[in-house]
Every structure is written in C-alpha cells, then in structure tokens.
Amino acid sequence: MLSLTDLSSRMECRYDVGLEELCPVCGDKVSGYHYGLLTCESCKGFFKRTVQNNKTYACAENQQCRIDKTQRKRCPFCRFQKCLHVGMRLEAVRSDRMRGGRNKFGPIYKRDRALKQQKKALIQACRFNLQSSSPLTSTTHQRDCISPGGFHSVAILHSTLLNIDQASSMSSFLPPNSPGVTQHQCISHSNNCAGSIGLAAGIFIDPLEPHSRLIFTQGPTMSQLVMEFLSCDPDELQLQKKITARLQQEQKWHRDSNTFSPIYPMVDQLLCSIVEWARTSIFFKQLKVNDQMKLLHHSWGELLVLDIISRQVIYGKEGSLRLVTGQEVELSNIVSHAGPTVASLTQRGKELVERLNILKVDRQEFACIKFLILFNPDVKELEEHGFVVSVLEQVEGALLEYTLTSSPHHPSRFTHLLLCLSELRSLSTLAEDYLYCRHLIGEVPSNNLLNEMLHAKYSCT
DNA sequence: GTAGCCTTGACC
DNA sequence: GGTCAAGGCTAC
Numbered sequence: 001m002l003s004l005t006d007l008s009s010r011m012e013c014r015y016d017v018g019l020e021e022l023c024p025v026c027g028d029k030v031s032g033y034h035y036g037l038l039t040c041e042s043c044k045g046f047f048k049r050t051v052q053n054n055k056t057y058a059c060a061e062n063q064q065c066r067i068d069k070t071q072r073k074r075c076p077f078c079r080f081q082k083c084l085h086v087g088m089r090l091e092a093v094r095s096d097r098m099r100g101g102r103n104k105f106g107p108i109y110k111r112d113r114a115l116k117q118q119k120k121a122l123i124q125a126c127r128f129n130l131q132s133s134s135p136l137t138s139t140t141h142q143r144d145c146i147s148p149g150g151f152h153s154v155a156i157l158h159s160t161l162l163n164i165d166q167a168s169s170m171s172s173f174l175p176p177n178s179p180g181v182t183q184h185q186c187i188s189h190s191n192n193c194a195g196s197i198g199l200a201a202g203i204f205i206d207p208l209e210p211h212s213r214l215i216f217t218q219g220p221t222m223s224q225l226v227m228e229f230l231s232c233d234p235d236e237l238q239l240q241k242k243i244t245a246r247l248q249q250e251q252k253w254h255r256d257s258n259t260f261s262p263i264y265p266m267v268d269q270l271l272c273s274i275v276e277w278a279r280t281s282i283f284f285k286q287l288k289v290n291d292q293m294k295l296l297h298h299s300w301g302e303l304l305v306l307d308i309i310s311r312q313v314i315y316g317k318e319g320s321l322r323l324v325t326g327q328e329v330e331l332s333n334i335v336s337h338a339g340p341t342v343a344s345l346t347q348r349g350k351e352l353v354e355r356l357n358i359l360k361v362d363r364q365e366f367a368c369i370k371f372l373i374l375f376n377p378d379v380k381e382l383e384e385h386g387f388v389v390s391v392l393e394q395v396e397g398a399l400l401e402y403t404l405t406s407s408p409h410h411p412s413r414f415t416h417l418l419l420c421l422s423e424l425r426s427l428s429t430l431a432e433d434y435l436y437c438r439h440l441i442g443e444v445p446s447n448n449l450l451n452e453m454l455h456a457k458y459s460c461t
Numbered sequence: 462g463t464a465g466c467c468t469t470g471a472c473c
Numbered sequence: 474g475g476t477c478a479a480g481g482c483t484a485c
Contacts, residue, residue: 031465033478042464048480049462073463092479099480100470109478 024086024390025079026072033109036089042072047083050076051093064288066383085286086390112397157296157452161279161289223405225398229367232281234273236315243269244325264443267304267435268450270324274303275449278374283391287384294379295388297456301428302373305349309424310366312353321346341434345427352423359416362406368399369421432457 023030023040034044049055057077059065065078072079084090092103243266250265278284278296287295307324316322321329331350335343375392382388403413432454438444439454 035478040464041466044478045464046462052480076462094479097480098470099468100477101479102471102473102477103479105478106472 022386022389024386025082025088026067026069027386028069028072033105033112034088035092036105036108037087039083039088043079043083043088046072046076046079047088048093050080050083051090052097055080068386086387116397157275157293157449157456158289161275161292161296223398223402225394226364226368226402228282229371229395229398230364232277233363233367233370234277236311239273240324240326243273247325264445264450265448266324268445268448270304270307271300271449271453273324274300274307277370278303281371281374283371284374287387291382291384291388294382295374295376297453298376298379299373300453301432301457302425303370305424305428305431306366306370306373309349309352309356310361312349313356313361314363314366316353341430345430345434348423348427348430352420352427355416355420355423359413359420361417361420364402364406365399365417368395368402369417371395372399372421 022028023043024037025039025043028040028042030038031041031044032038035047039047050057055076057075057080059075059077061075063078063081065071065075067075067079067082089105092105094103246269247262247265275296278292284292284295308321311322311324317328319331321331321334323329331346334346338346372392372395375388375395377385377389377392379388399417400414403417404411407413435444435450436454436457439451444451444454
C-alpha cells in the first residue's frame with residue numbers, strides 16, 4: 001500500500017534530486033554555472049578544452065555511449081555531444097581567453113536561480129499541503145519495479161516507437177520518423193529535430209547548410225517552451241475522426257464477438273494516440289528507444305487519465321462524460337450500471353474535473369502537465385537519467401513561470417496544479433488496478449497495446 | 462587528457 | 474569588498 005507519506009517522500013526525493021543539482025552531462029556533483037548551465041567541474045574543463053583547442057573526436061561505437069561519472073572519459077565524442085545537447089554554450093568560451101569578469105549570461109543565471117528558489121519554496125508549500133490532507137490508498141508497490149528484464153511483452157510499443165508497421169490497429173497513427181535516433185545523432189547528423197532541440201537549447205542548425213557549425217541564438221524563453229509543448233498536442237477533431245474510423249473498422253471485424261466490452265478498444269486507441277504524441281514530442285524523441293519505453297510503461301496510466309480528464313475540462317458538459325469519439329455519456333448512467341470501483345473512479349474524476357474547472361486550467365497548462373508526467377526521473381535504470389531530470393526541471397520552470405504570468409494575482413496556482421496532479425496519480429493507480437483485474441479474468445482483448453502496458457506494469461509483482 | 466584547485470576581474 | 478563564472482595551472 002502506498003500512503004501519502006510515501007508519496008510525499010517520493011516527491012521529496014525527486015525534487016531533492018533536482019535541487020541538489022547533479023551535472024546534466026555525467027551526473028557528478030555540480031560546482032556552479034558553467035557555459036550556460038549548472039555542471040560539474042570536470043565537464044566544465046572538458047567543454048573548455050574541447051572548444052578552446054577546437055578538438056574533433058570520433059566515437060568507436062555507435063555514437064550512443066552512456067555518459068556518467070564513471071564512464072565519462074571513455075568517449076569524448078559522445079560526451080561533447082551530450083554537453084551540447086543539454087545546452088552548454090559554445091559562445092560562452094571566450095575566444096580572447098580573457099580571464100575573470102562576467103559574461104552576457106549573468107542575467108540568465110540570475111533568473112534561473114530566482115526560479116529555482118521560487119520553485120523550492122512552492123514545492124515545500126505544496127508538500128506541506130499534501131501532508132495535511134487525507135491519506136491515499138493504492139497498491140502501487142509495482143511502480144518501482146519497472147526494469148527492462150521485467151517486461152513480458154514489449155512488441156507493440158517497441159515497434160511503435162521504432163515506427164515499424166504492425167498488423168495491430170495502431171498503424172494508422174504512425175507518420176514517418178527516423179527509428180532509434182539518439183540525441184547525439186540528432187544534433188550531429190540530422191536536421192529533422194533541429195527545431196525542437198534548437199528551441200530547447202537555444203541552438204539553431206541551418207537547414208540549408210547541414211554540415212555547418214551550430215549557430216547559437218538567444219536562449220528560449222519559458223513561454224516559448226510552453227508553446228512548444230502545446231504544439232505537440234494532437235488536433236482534437238482529427239483525433240476524433242481517426243479513432244472513430246478505427247473503432248468502426250474494429251467493430252466490423254469483431255461483429256460476431258460479444259466477449260469484449262467496447263470500452264477496451266477505445267482505451268487501446270487512446271493509448272496509441274498517447275504513444276504517438278510522445279514519440280513525436282520535443283525532448284522525448286531525442287531519447288533512446290529503451291528509455292522511451294521505460295518512461296511510457298511507467299506513465300501510460302496517468303497520461304490516459306489526464307487525457308480523459310482534460311477532455312472534460314476543455315470540451316465536456318456538466319453531468320456527462322465526453323468520449324474521444326465526441327459522444328456524450330450521462331455520468332448517472334455510468335454510475336448506475338457500474339460496480340463500486342468504476343463508480344468511485346467516476347465520482348473522484350468528476351470532483352477533479354470540478355477542481356480543474358474552478359482553476360480554469362487551460363490547454364497550455366495541460367500540455368505542461370503531460371510532460372511533467374512523462375519525464376519521471378523516478379523510473380528505474382534510465383540510461384539518460386540526467387537528461388530526464390533536466391527536462392523535468394525545464395517543464396516545472398516553464399509551468400511555474402506560465403502560471404505566475406497568466407495568473408499574477410494567484411501565486412499559489414502552481415501549487416494547486418501539483419495537488420491536482422497528485423489526485424490524478426491516485427486516480428490512475430485505481431484505474432490501472434481495475435483494468436488489471438479485468439485483464440486477469442480475460443475481459444481485456446489480447447494482442448493490443450493496453451494488454452502490453454498492463455503486462456509491463458504488473459509483470460514484476 | 463583529466464579534473465581539482467587557483468587566479469582573475471566585471472558586476473553587485 | 475564580496476561574489477562567481479571565466480581561464481590557468483598542475484599532479485595524476
């Protein structure tokens with residue numbers, strides 16, 4: 001059982017990881033701001049030597065070397081690519097080698113410090129609020145068990161992330177993409193994701209000059225980042241048409257079968273759209289496929305619940321549940337026909353929607369929350385844990401700044417959003433447990449993404 | 462070549 | 474005068 005204290009200590013752990021500041025390149029202890037961001041002393045020196053001496057390295061492997069404290073010396077090529085990827089600035093290395101003084105990043109460092117300070121204060125306030133609210137009950141001991149060895153079936157998600165067409169229903173969600181592209185390859189060899197990386201790190205790669213050096217522009221503002229998150233969201237109308245068409249096709253296919261409830265294909269289609277969203281999203285698409293899978297196996301339930309909840313806030317009507325197909329179902333109908341778990345889920349979901357409606361949470365904030373859920377540094381054995389931490393910090397910073405700008409008279413808005421996220425996580429646990437129980441009694445169709453996700457989550461118990 | 466420590470100097 | 478992010482020095 002997971003108590004609120006557990007949840008709180010996990011949040012504490014996660015945020016302390018952020019606040020004690022590990023080097024985003026190698027995970028060593030940070031010694032200060034160097035060349036645009038907080039890094040350790042050795043990566044600072046490495047970056048300086050590389051740029052000052054105009055060094056060129058080659059990778060003996062496949063340019064996907066893991067860079068951590070113990071292995072950072074092994075591959076300078078991948079280490080330097082990672083330095084650039086996390087946002088170290090070439091132009092901060094002085095060409096005239098003048099010592100001392102301040103550079104033009106002073107105001108950026110100052111703003112970053114102020115944001116970190118404010119975030120720390122708000123998170124502490126949030127933690128205090130959490131500890132004084134009622135305890136949660138759930139069975140999420142398996143949440144800590146995500147590991148590559150624990151997956152029974154990873155075929156559908158893996159091929160979806162690699163964009164290999166499956167016989168399964170999700171194939172229509174998959175536009176072309178470069179399989180298995182890492183952030184290193186992305187920066188050094190491809191312009192496909194220059195827009196996203198550029199926005200994230202203030203880097204611009206001239207599309208007409210693929211072999212030109214990186215051109216550094218002014219760093220992105222947090223509001224730019226929020227807009228980037230929003231632009232990753234699929235168009236609701238297109239999604240509605242696509243899923244409706246797929247469901248009609250499946251209905252024809254299974255016309256003679258009355259074994260499965262129609263809700264499962266819909267959940268499965270929602271999961272496909274979530275995977276597709278993640279796969280093409282800023283930051284996520286730069287991760288290695290193994291890390292992508294680990295993050296999605298961990299967060300699919302929360303993303304699913306958020307998808308359903310946000311649709312009610314943005315498009316829904318009071319007293320009814322709006323489906324992704326655009327249909328409306330009376331909540332009273334659901335409650336009267338459902339068992340106690342679904343009735344409880346419906347009631348708690350309704351209350352959460354009411355809270356979000358009172359807060360008037362907008363699409364930008366929902367877009368940020370999706371990234372907060374996806375980039376979870378608590379997921380075990382991430383190869384690029386430092387990158388995930390760094391993205392999470394950027395998302396938190398962007399959301400905090402957005403709430404302070406859009407609601408200057410409501411400084412605790414960020415805290416309220418985090419509290420709503422906490423309730424959403426609790427709801428997700430309940431929903432996942434429910435789905436897994438239905439799966440055990442054979443109610444969930446096999447060979448689909450939902451089935452695979454349930455297996456991945458519960459296989460290590 | 463690496464990485465820890467030292468020196469420098471603009472900004473507050 | 475203190476701070477801190479640059480470059481420099483040097484033992485390994």
